[in-house]
Amino acid sequence: MADQREIGSEGAPINWEALAASDRFHRLLKAKRRFVVPAMIFFIVYYFALPVLVGYARPFMEKRVLGPVNLAYLFALSQFFMAWIIAALYVRAAARFDKMAADVIKPDDSSAPR
């Protein structure tokens, strides 16, 4: 099995500590955190609201809002669209993260000595 401390594409060892300490890398982590943390909190709250409301606010959830269809069903259905929308937003944001990541490891970056 190859040693996992492999060599960079230029043949010289990569200075990981310098990369990790670079401004660009910190900006990348911060940008990711700014998207991922609120997104996680939002979807967890939204998702667990379903069993909580169905379990503890049943009369409210049994209100019919669209013909015979009640709030409970619509709220469950909305979970699918919530997941898809967050995924779509993430894909859009991730295109930005990809560019920032490419900047971090660009060979001509002074913070990546080689």
Add this chain to the structure above:
Amino acid sequence: MTPALAMFLLFVLITLAITYWAARKSQSAAAFFTASRRITGWQNGVAVAGDYMSAASFLGIAGLIAFFGYDGFMFSVGWLVAYLTVLLVVAEPLRNAGKYTMADVLAYRLNPRPVRAMAALSTITVSTFYMIAQMVGAGALVTLLLGSSHVTYEYAVIGVGALMITYVIFGGMLATTWVQIIKAMLLMAGTILLSLLVLAHFGWSFANFFDAVTRVTYHDKGVLVTKNFLEPGLRYTAANHGALDLISLGMALVFGTAGLPHILVRFYTVPDAKTARISVVWAMVLIGSFYIMTTFLGFGAATIVGRDQIAISGGNNMSAPLLAQALAGDIFFAFIAAIAFATILAVVAGLTISASTSFAHDFYTAVIHKGTERRPGEEVRVARVTAFVVGAVAIGIAILLGKDANVAFLVALAFAVAASANLPVIVLSLFWKRFNTTGAVLGLATGLVASLALIIISPNIMKVDPPGVVGAARHLIQHPPIFPLENPGILSIPLGFLGAILGTFLRREPRAEARFAELSVRANTGLGAEKATTD
């Protein structure tokens, strides 16, 4: 020969042809374990969906909705939402920093031998439990679908086991991937067709359809009742801690899916992290569409076939096939039955390859032989032998348990272990600099033991059966349950995290902290990630 048997055989022939084709391309380790990392984004997305949607999803959830209405549908929501954790937290870092298994990411900065040994134990536990549940289900299902006069339970289990072993040993990850892709496509086609037929039955009117759902008539303990199937409470009630059980299940799904070894290994089959991300999105589109359509499958079966009829024709797992029969006759029944069969095969093949990869890569090479292959190709050889052993053991256990065994809890257990043992250590290793080997080992052990112990004292295993229940269907421990919920997640997940965090504070590990910089850069930028290979 019945149409169902003919379609089963057709699927088997096609998948064996794929295995033959894949076998010639699966010689090297990267090819065998990861299909040379050359699977494309959409292909991997479809394969993830195929790996994930088990017979429990296709037949089980349709049956739950047919019998318990809204409560069954609520059950299906979490299976998609869980993929947000996979997408936002684990898929890309894992692809960037790992090679073949989830333990690769842990072994980066932690002491590889103890961490890999525990991770392999947890992976093999999750995979074998899940596999046994699938095999028992497969055996019961195949006899039901083909008629037990054609195939007995034992032969059905041996057949499914032999096929999954063949796919994995000869075709490796490439064959497994294509079996999963074909299965997912068949499953989607069958589900769309069934949904359209249900809508056609109601004159293409959603209003008529949902009207019928609000007035479902069936016999409950001998009394004819009419219930609104859109209203919650037919299964999860205050008396059986319904809301808490659902929350606990939801936690196991949301945190467990991102810790399922057979799903995680799929992200090593694509060229880079961006493709891994795209494949999660494809998987989410398919999985979400499928679970939305369970509305038509389940409520359709409840309104068109009826709960009484399903109960006397094989039970709630037969809801979807019976619906197909009622709407379009025996040929369509055979098609849906063949899809159910394909579904099981694709899932067990995925489980077999993830268990054998983990044993060969994490345990045999890294733990026993300290990280070096003694001969080239040894890892793949060991993985092939392991696939055979794992498959044979699963066949044996499934036959010993018998088709009436109550094994649904094994799936709950697999998710609970994945959520309580695997996910905490993956997340902490990626995001917490202070995290160390003691934390990882203690976290994995606590999560594993807590899940097992809580399942044993839960109503899955501990319950007083009424006098009519006999044989394998009886609960193992005839005593009121000590832990009241069917799913242990609500308690075992915090315990897993707690174990990992407390373990970390027991000791300082300067090397693990020093290597955090490297892992973090690799995971977030993809620098130095494993490349696709040509061979």
